[in-house]
Amino acid sequence: MLFNEKVKKTIEKIYRKVEVINNPTCYLYFLDDIREKVNKIEKEAPKNLKLYYAMKANPNENIIKFLKSNEYVRGIEIASEGELRKALKYYEPKDIIYTGPGKTQYELETVINKGIRLINVESLVEALRIQKTAHKNNCSKVDILLRINTDYYVDDVEENMAGCSSKMGIDECQIYDVINMIKGLDKINIKGIHVFSASGVMEYEKLTKYNQYVFDLVNKLQKQCDINIEIIDFGGGIGIDYSGANLQFDIVKYFDTLNNQIKDYNFENKEMILESGKYLVGECGFYTAEIIDIKDTKNYKHIVAAGGLNHMRKPAATGVKNPLYIINRNASPLYPNQPIVSAETVDIGGPLCFSEDKLSWDDYIEFAEIGDIVVLSQSGAYCYSASVLEMLSHMYPEEFIIEGEYNEI
Ligand SMILES: Cc1ncc(COP(=O)(O)O)c(C=O)c1O
Known part of the structure; x- marks a missing residue:
């Protein structure tokens, strides 16, 4: 604004x-500006895209409450037990996704017992902790997304989350073996993948090219690991302009291209997730x-x-x-x-x-x-x-x- x-x-x-x-x-904080951003996404996004709010961008409870009151916002993404507590004041566990590269045993136990929708698994250690915890607490299967540190690097952005050596996610070259190991764990259900590539992206083409790479990867994983990837979580990434020139990410062209990509790959039945932070509230x-x-x-x-x-x-x-x-x-x-x-x-x-x-x-x-x-x-x-x-x-x-x-x- x-x-x-x-x-x-x-x-x-x-x-x-x-x-x-x-x-x-x-x-x-001007709420009308946030409403405008949600409306833009709702108007342009593919029908199978679900919008989540990345609470870490701004955990102000009035903003959380305001986003909850918008029916288009499907849920909230959290990254700690503190964020879970705040999220639960407004959202049902089934509307919560938990991400982050370092989840403690206590945090995992808490979210598993609450029965949140999805846990983002960022290492084999984390998968094994979830398996053990679910057994210890007699829980049913835990739905997870596997966070992949893809080999694709998005050039010239504010912050890279993948395509480089990183504490986030599991390297693409290791993911096939990790999936095969997790398939042997009776308390874990792989629902999909999480492939957050970069934050603060201003040119839509950069994300479009990455999405193409991800869709190819999904096909490879489904074939080689014999799994069905129901959910593709892109994380966040859409940037805002700090130069003062009021440049805007071209959301119309971005979603138009994504729509075509979804059709080309016959991915209409897969759920796409956008966990937006900076674009929604920045x-x-x-x-x-x-x-x-x-x-x-x-x-x-x-x-x-x-x-x-x-x-x-x-x-x-x-x-x-x-x-x-x-x-x-x-x-x-x-x-x-x-x-x-x-x-x-x-x-x-x-x-x-x-x-x-x-x-x-x-x-x-x-x-x-x-x-x-x-x-x-x-x-x-x-x-x-x-x-x-x-x-x-x-x-x-x-x-x-x-x-x-x-x-x-
Ligand atoms: C897992 C995850 N999802 C979503 C976001 C939000 O990203 P952005 O603010 O770029 O939309 C972040 C930010 O770091 C994140 O770590």
Whole structure:
């Protein structure tokens, strides 16, 4: 969602609330933007594609609840016992998929006893643990997906999940032997495969080529291992643009091609799963922090905001900056000629006494002064929960959920 007049007005209203006056930092999530993303997927996706929400992108319970209220969203993907507990407040066990490269015995035991829909098995060790646990607890067969680290590498994306040496999944060259071993385990039922390739993909053709590779792999596995792969889980992967140019992944062409691929391979009876995180919620969010100080130091200016890496670690951690905006508020200066930013390039940091505490850097800013608000858009995914909220024990930023117009003050 672009930073526009509506977003600006909403932030200005929220900054009049007492809790924000006392802790002038916050996240805003616009639910209408999430609804728009779900609607786009529903409109274009193949009929046999099921949409799951990858909770790790943003575990805010109001977002989880909102997605649950949309009938098109088939379920939720979790990756820990904590996420399971949150998911169970809103979803039935049959709507939950559990993924992740390191599941403890306790976590496995918990999800097996709850009877969630699918467990993503990421190693032979994990399969054997599930077998033992199901026997110990007298459970019926556990439905699993096998996560494969395919040989295919998607070039030039934010993050590769497959096609390289990785802790995620089982290497493609080992998967045939692993399937044959798992087939001998009486408590495990292989329902399908999980083939998450890459995150933050902006060009649809990259995923399209990968999907072709996966469909060939499915045919090979079915033939050589004599199994029926009912489910193909693509994981997440659809990206959002952080350049500020509002580029969009071409979802229409992507799903149109996927539809044709499904027809070509006669895969209409297989279930395709998309566990989307970044695409669903990344664009709905804004991080904001008041400018507390401006330092003119050794020929370069630094804006010091009320929150930094402790609230919003993503830019510093990934090296990818978020689009930046300044809301001017004309606060009275504390002394004449106090530093301002005027048509120059500056860094923006937070209140932590570490130089890596940066919200942004090398930014050309037309005008900013103390009391203004720094706004980072595209902050709905992997931002709040991926930050070091306990660092220096600063206050946590409030999270505001906006639906329609924001009127409350
Ligand atoms: C197993 C799994 N599924 C889905 C996702 C969501 O991916 P994205 O945010 O790229 O949509 C992730 C993210 O790391 C993941 O690990």
